Amino acid sequence: MNLTLKVWRQKGAADPGHFETFQPKGIVEDMSFLEMLDVVNEELIEAGKEPIAFDHDCREGICGTCSLVINGKPHGGQKATTACQLHMRKFGKWDTITIEPWRAKAFPVVKDLVVDRSAFDRIIQKGGFVSVGTGGAPDANCLPISKEVSDEAMDAAQCIGCGACVAACKNASAMLFVSAKVSHMNLLPQGKPEADRRVKNMVRQMDEEGFGACTVTGSCEAVCPKEISLNFITKMNRDYGCAILKG
Amino acid sequence: MISRHDFEADASGMNILSYLFKSSLGRKYIMAASGLALFAFVIGHLLGNLQIFLAPEVINRYAQFLKDNIELVWGARIGLLGCIALHIWTAISLSADNKAARPVAYADATPPAASMASRTMLMSGLIVFFFILYHLLHFTVQVEWVNGVEKTFHSLKTADGHHDVYSMVVIGFRQPLVALCYVIAVGLLCLHLSHGVGASFQSLGLKNKAWGPVIDTASKVVSFLIFVGYASIPLAVLTGIVGDSVAR
Amino acid sequence: MKLDANIPSGPLAQKWEKHKFDLKLVNPANKRKFKVIVVGSGLAGSSAAATLAELGYNVKCFCYQDSPRRAHSIAAQGGINAAKNYQNDGDSVHRLFYDTIKGGDFRAREANVHRLAEVSGSIIDQCVAQGVPFAREYGGLLDNRSFGGAQVSRTFYARGQTGQQLLLGAYSALSRQIGLGKVEMYPRTEMLDVVMVKGHAKGIITRNMQTGKIERHAGDAVIMATGGYGNVFYLSTNAVGCNVTATFRAHKRGAAFANPCYTQIHPTCIPVSGDHQSKLTLMSESLRNDGRVWVPKNKADCGKAAHQISESDRDYYLERKYPSFGNLAPRDIASRAAKEVCDEGRGVGPGGLGVYLDFADAIQRLGEDMIRERYGNLFDMYERITGESAYKQPMRIFPAVHYTMGGLWVDYNLMSSMPGLFVLGEANFSDHGANRLGASALMQGLADGYFVIPYTIAHYFASEEKNCPSTDHPAFDEAEANVRGIVETLLKANGKRTVRSFHREVGKLVWENCGMARSKKSLSEALKRIPELRAEFWENVNVPGSGDDMNQALEYAGRVADYMEFAELLCTDALKREESCGGHFRVEHQFTDKDPEVKNGYTNEGEAKRNDDKFAYVAAWEYTGPNKKWKLHKEPLKYEEVKMSTRSYK
Numbered sequence A: 001m002n003l004t005l006k007v008w009r010q011k012g013a014a015d016p017g018h019f020e021t022f023q024p025k026g027i028v029e030d031m032s033f034l035e036m037l038d039v040v041n042e043e044l045i046e047a048g049k050e051p052i053a054f055d056h057d058c059r060e061g062i063c064g065t066c067s068l069v070i071n072g073k074p075h076g077g078q079k080a081t082t083a084c085q086l087h088m089r090k091f092g093k094w095d096t097i098t099i100e101p102w103r104a105k106a107f108p109v110v111k112d113l114v115v116d117r118s119a120f121d122r123i124i125q126k127g128g129f130v131s132v133g134t135g136g137a138p139d140a141n142c143l144p145i146s147k148e149v150s151d152e153a154m155d156a157a158q159c160i161g162c163g164a165c166v167a168a169c170k171n172a173s174a175m176l177f178v179s180a181k182v183s184h185m186n187l188l189p190q191g192k193p194e195a196d197r198r199v200k201n202m203v204r205q206m207d208e209e210g211f212g213a214c215t216v217t218g219s220c221e222a223v224c225p226k227e228i229s230l231n232f233i234t235k236m237n238r239d240y241g242c243a244i245l246k247g
Numbered sequence B: 001m002i003s004r005h006d007f008e009a010d011a012s013g014m015n016i017l018s019y020l021f022k023s024s025l026g027r028k029y030i031m032a033a034s035g036l037a038l039f040a041f042v043i044g045h046l047l048g049n050l051q052i053f054l055a056p057e058v059i060n061r062y063a064q065f066l067k068d069n070i071e072l073v074w075g076a077r078i079g080l081l082g083c084i085a086l087h088i089w090t091a092i093s094l095s096a097d098n099k100a101a102r103p104v105a106y107a108d109a110t111p112p113a114a115s116m117a118s119r120t121m122l123m124s125g126l127i128v129f130f131f132i133l134y135h136l137l138h139f140t141v142q143v144e145w146v147n148g149v150e151k152t153f154h155s156l157k158t159a160d161g162h163h164d165v166y167s168m169v170v171i172g173f174r175q176p177l178v179a180l181c182y183v184i185a186v187g188l189l190c191l192h193l194s195h196g197v198g199a200s201f202q203s204l205g206l207k208n209k210a211w212g213p214v215i216d217t218a219s220k221v222v223s224f225l226i227f228v229g230y231a232s233i234p235l236a237v238l239t240g241i242v243g244d245s246v247a248r
Numbered sequence C: 001m002k003l004d005a006n007i008p009s010g011p012l013a014q015k016w017e018k019h020k021f022d023l024k025l026v027n028p029a030n031k032r033k034f035k036v037i038v039v040g041s042g043l044a045g046s047s048a049a050a051t052l053a054e055l056g057y058n059v060k061c062f063c064y065q066d067s068p069r070r071a072h073s074i075a076a077q078g079g080i081n082a083a084k085n086y087q088n089d090g091d092s093v094h095r096l097f098y099d100t101i102k103g104g105d106f107r108a109r110e111a112n113v114h115r116l117a118e119v120s121g122s123i124i125d126q127c128v129a130q131g132v133p134f135a136r137e138y139g140g141l142l143d144n145r146s147f148g149g150a151q152v153s154r155t156f157y158a159r160g161q162t163g164q165q166l167l168l169g170a171y172s173a174l175s176r177q178i179g180l181g182k183v184e185m186y187p188r189t190e191m192l193d194v195v196m197v198k199g200h201a202k203g204i205i206t207r208n209m210q211t212g213k214i215e216r217h218a219g220d221a222v223i224m225a226t227g228g229y230g231n232v233f234y235l236s237t238n239a240v241g242c243n244v245t246a247t248f249r250a251h252k253r254g255a256a257f258a259n260p261c262y263t264q265i266h267p268t269c270i271p272v273s274g275d276h277q278s279k280l281t282l283m284s285e286s287l288r289n290d291g292r293v294w295v296p297k298n299k300a301d302c303g304k305a306a307h308q309i310s311e312s313d314r315d316y317y318l319e320r321k322y323p324s325f326g327n328l329a330p331r332d333i334a335s336r337a338a339k340e341v342c343d344e345g346r347g348v349g350p351g352g353l354g355v356y357l358d359f360a361d362a363i364q365r366l367g368e369d370m371i372r373e374r375y376g377n378l379f380d381m382y383e384r385i386t387g388e389s390a391y392k393q394p395m396r397i398f399p400a401v402h403y404t405m406g407g408l409w410v411d412y413n414l415m416s417s418m419p420g421l422f423v424l425g426e427a428n429f430s431d432h433g434a435n436r437l438g439a440s441a442l443m444q445g446l447a448d449g450y451f452v453i454p455y456t457i458a459h460y461f462a463s464e465e466k467n468c469p470s471t472d473h474p475a476f477d478e479a480e481a482n483v484r485g486i487v488e489t490l491l492k493a494n495g496k497r498t499v500r501s502f503h504r505e506v507g508k509l510v511w512e513n514c515g516m517a518r519s520k521k522s523l524s525e526a527l528k529r530i531p532e533l534r535a536e537f538w539e540n541v542n543v544p545g546s547g548d549d550m551n552q553a554l555e556y557a558g559r560v561a562d563y564m565e566f567a568e569l570l571c572t573d574a575l576k577r578e579e580s581c582g583g584h585f586r587v588e589h590q591f592t593d594k595d596p597e598v599k600n601g602y603t604n605e606g607e608a609k610r611n612d613d614k615f616a617y618v619a620a621w622e623y624t625g626p627n628k629k630w631k632l633h634k635e636p637l638k639y640e641e642v643k644m645s646t647r648s649y650k
């Protein structure tokens, strides 16, 4: 393939950053997108230049580490696919591909395409759990949970926390992520006792981190590699409303 | 603007007003509720206005009815003004936060899968707002220099000496530029509502898997009908379908 | 070095109960005076850090990912075992214990495995209480499936994402403690050395991967839960960042490394498509429930498309060789069988390194919709990676390195041979012997973290005098200097070859000579090549950039440097173990038609042949210095409860 890559390079949070153009050789269609970047980096290292920093780990679409905006679309725009699972056969032989980091105030750039997503962790620390210590749990089958509820909780719980929803949203809103986390717990009977506190505290942390609000554009749902539904945002809006009404 | 950052240390110490006015979700509730109230008004107002297609006396009688119940009308006006104030305040405050949340733009700034309507809510809203100001000056306050005709609408009277609303509308809309303004504005309002109504149900948490799609479709259909309804009036005047009885 | 496994006395089934009573406790008010360092935030690390913090200890937790939730436990698909017997199909603690021992080819410690089976039920209870959305039946109770050839249904699962859900459970517990200020979390931080003070592990040296800062952390004990070393093979189903660095550097400081040659090769992975390949993707084992494995009978047919090969020209070799288990034969057996047919030249796909996993029959029997419902996401994943649709043509699969049973040696208390250093999860060697059963790693990681370490670490604290050193102690100076030395040497090498090219080369060397089949010849060859390659690495590696900010090439170089040494230890162990068992297959040691077991039909020709008289021991290797030979310590394995027998899946 004869690709032209426009890659965002940025030394650190203070550097304004710029695009750099590459024309890598030896790219074949069977490569994954990240393997293509590996090849670019090998070339750079051999030429004595600094390779492009990008985040990745599992390379099988589950850890949520990879975080590239490819041609304006987080993860590249293939349905239900993370960047690490995207393959070069989805591109044309002569394509120009623009690669950028997640862009959001709450996700400052660390270097090149790597951003700091610790805001997500801080949101979870405010309530994304059931307060049970190890040891006191009753037998697992003591608490029957209807399959429908359990399946819906699982739909929410599948979120890999990659942040593509934030990256895609014109407001850099984290509502899809936060609502998936809130809904996973709030749907299940185990999470009910803390449901009100949870949603209030997590939403507050979300606001404090500097994410935008939801305009219901649906960009987040469209790019979510786990196809998390906007319905969870509705549900969180409802949970939050009920929680503040109760005082 | 109240800052988002001055929450008390523990969320449980916050009262409902601070939740409503400070948190992003709270401000969205306000925006959605005020938007829905305005939406209800827009429908009511349209039904009133459509009487123009009946005999001139009908709409004039309706206008007189409103005048006779001025206390009620002022009640509604204050409510509507409040809604507009809240709606605009939340719109601007949220939009500012939203802008701040993405300080560096993408090379291609079009967000994936977002409809045109959803991307341009602030724009369509602001234009509608200026249109509303114009509309008030035009037909409510009846300022002469905005109506494009050589006389003030105050002078239009019916046979029994009441204000002739029918003639005012007909004369007003015979100005093609004014009519065009109205059509464009209600077009933008339609765009605003086609996204806004469904979104406000979402913001208020009043959707679910079964009803969500119905609400979204209905919001588009109703918005379109609102457009057709409102636009039909200036168009009917321009094409002469309405207003024969008013002298040219 | 003296190895004492500290196995409690008494009958097997009562050992843990008795031991828990014998273990000393730390007074609740005193717990906050102890600092615990936990390296790793996978199932084992997160669960340990959260539980210890709940008890009142002060915990610091480290991981190299940007969030603890991204540890590679997240990738486990299939499920987690527990002896709940919810299905009333004859499961019990004893049966899970026995299956694990047998599955491990009689190379695991009885006492540890029994404890694992005992606590397995509590794990499920704990996870459900945390809100882990395990699959359920319509009645609202938990669903189970049979997994990895087990004869009972004891596997709990959450769609194809069990590891993810369990890790998110542990991560939520950890997050709660972070929020409460009981755990200080250090993401994007790699551990590069252990600090020893007066013979005890009392701290670590880390590098902040975001700023490049090298830092010191002191504690009363160090827990390592840093996962497996499968990436020594370059290609594996591990995450790209998985490494042996943490355990190997502890090993260099004196912790014995046990059974490194026990590595598990998973039979159902997507085959390699070319040199660019950076990792291998596992296709859930559950596919073998409905897929049939075959290759062409004749080499000549290998180039043809699958549908052009007639039924009579296909060799369903697993069904042929293992009629009672068929396509569900255990992992090591299925993997080796695939390798055999490929070695015979009957493999399919690029390079002849693949076998078919065919769903045509199942689609005919159950309909495409049913298959889509069961495996739709896996088929989609396969199509994304290969560009082929498994509904229309058979999948191609090939074995890949998946799990490492070996790890740092630990005693019954999970303490390594270095006092004060505890090792949990895949990083230790303790419970799986020579081969791990499906769905047992998740169980072990959580057992270690939730239900074992809280008891045993208290005993260590209560038995030793409390002496968390200050980070100004000379031992910290020395360890930090060591780490700085490594970093600087790597940055200064200024050679010609990239780190990746070295990793690829050493990985290929180990895969070819110490992979699915090992021989004296291949291992000797590898042992000759590895030191040469290592020397070249230090001279000729090219690491651009500096040590003062994020430098992924530098991180990678540090890991590959350790693989360069560890590969030698792996091959040394494999050479020493002159028998075949579980994941370790020595071609010299297999059943032949002369063996009575083959004659009487108990097992097949070519199956792994153990040598219990000579090798029923844990091989614990002691590091003796750079470029020196390791010293072997043997911990004999005594079986009190079960009788060692030849594993047969015929």
Ligand SMILES: Cc1cc2nc3c(=O)[nH]c(=O)nc-3n(C[C@H](O)[C@H](O)[C@H](O)COP(=O)(O)OP(=O)(O)OC[C@H]3O[C@@H](n4cnc5c(N)ncnc54)[C@H](O)[C@@H]3O)c2cc1C
Residues within 6 Å of the ligand: C039, C040, C041, C042, C043, C044, C045, C062, C063, C064, C065, C068, C071, C072, C073, C074, C075, C076, C077, C078, C079, C080, C162, C163, C189, C190, C191, C192, C225, C226, C227, C228, C237, C238, C239, C242, C243, C245, C246, C282, C402, C403, C424, C425, C426, C427, C438, C439, C440, C441, C442, C443, C445
């Ligand atoms: C694809 C796949 C599927 C699997 N499926 C199953 C299954 O279905 N059932 C089952 O039981 N098992 C399965 N396993 C095995 C199981 O997932 C793992 O053995 C287990 O999760 C390991 O957990 P852990 O906590 O020991 O290590 P990990 O989850 O690997 O965690 C290691 C931690 O250590 C940290 N770390 C590593 N090195 C350093 C360092 N140098 N410095 C600082 N931190 C470091 C990492 O950041 C990470 O937090 C599967 C494994 C794979 C790869």
Ligand code: HEM
Residues within 6 Å of the ligand: A213, A214, A215, A216, B028, B031, B032, B033, B034, B035, B036, B038, B039, B042, B087, B088, B091, B092, B094, B095, B121, B122, B123, B124, B125, B126, B127, B128, B129, B189, B192, B193, B195, B196, B197, B199, B200, B201, B203, B204
């Ligand atoms: C007749 C007048 C109006 C009606 C009926 C109306 C109605 C609505 C409704 C129903 C919504 C959806 C609320 C939600 O998303 O929850 C909305 C959103 C919005 N309105 Fe209006 N609106 C009107 C005027 C205005 C004006 C004058 C402005 C200008 C400032 C404005 C700006 C916005 C913005 C920016 C949004 C979307 C904000 C977001 O979700 O991020 N609207 N409107």
Ligand code: FES
Residues within 6 Å of the ligand: A055, A056, A057, A058, A059, A060, A061, A062, A063, A064, A065, A066, A082, A083, A084, A085
């Ligand atoms: S690297 Fe793990 S999801 Fe992409």
